[in-house]
Amino acid sequence: MSFESFLSQLKTKASELKTEALKFKNKDFLNAAMAGSALIAMADGSISSEEKQKMIKFIESNDTLSIFTTSDVIKAFQDFVNKLEFDKDIGEASAYQALGKMKSNAQAARLLVRMIIAIASSDGNFDDMEKKVAVKIAKELAIDPAEFEL
Template structure:
């Protein structure tokens, strides 16, 4: 599959996420989704103010996340980013801790994984650093990275 087809497929799958996410409208799911978004955003080790604005704008306008209050989504994402800004290791630890709370529920895990991939694809670029983080998230969720073409 070409990269263009992969990106198009990701965007199509992202559009159907709202219905799935509405089934999991809870704090645990929200935290896992925003923790994953923070991991992807920090994949290259930093998040400049322009990237942060773009990521927050995407999260705020993401149809799938609209089942949650915008202030909750942004607040949760900011909290994970602040952990990274304080210390990279603490940020990763807190983010993976939130993601691991979904383990054991394959439907929630797959849904949050697709959401994280839609965040990664939001800027039209899915670089090697983001792919590596996405693979690690899939493994943390006890999912096969190949199921997500990673």
């Protein structure tokens, strides 16, 4: 094996490790984003295709989350939805616990609130039930809902 080949393999392994480390670091943000998405999408009792598409577009366009595959994102989202459908109280507790992990990161918390508002508005109607959930999420993240005109 030549030195160049060895160096190339080393760089490849280092890149793979960096990607895995980034996934681990951002797993809490992914879970918080999917928890918030599930809560806001379920607020009016049903999940529209527009809400799902908006969530996927957000993940794909977010640098810190683009390292996750679409199937990882959908699985995390579906896990929260399934918990909410099985038992609303336990599902909400799990979702708010995931969101609470972002409370100490004000920048991430604000991004999450903007994301859930965009998802709620994606079907053309940001109704009172969705606004109520958005306010509760903002408060869970230690953000003043008034910052987002909620």
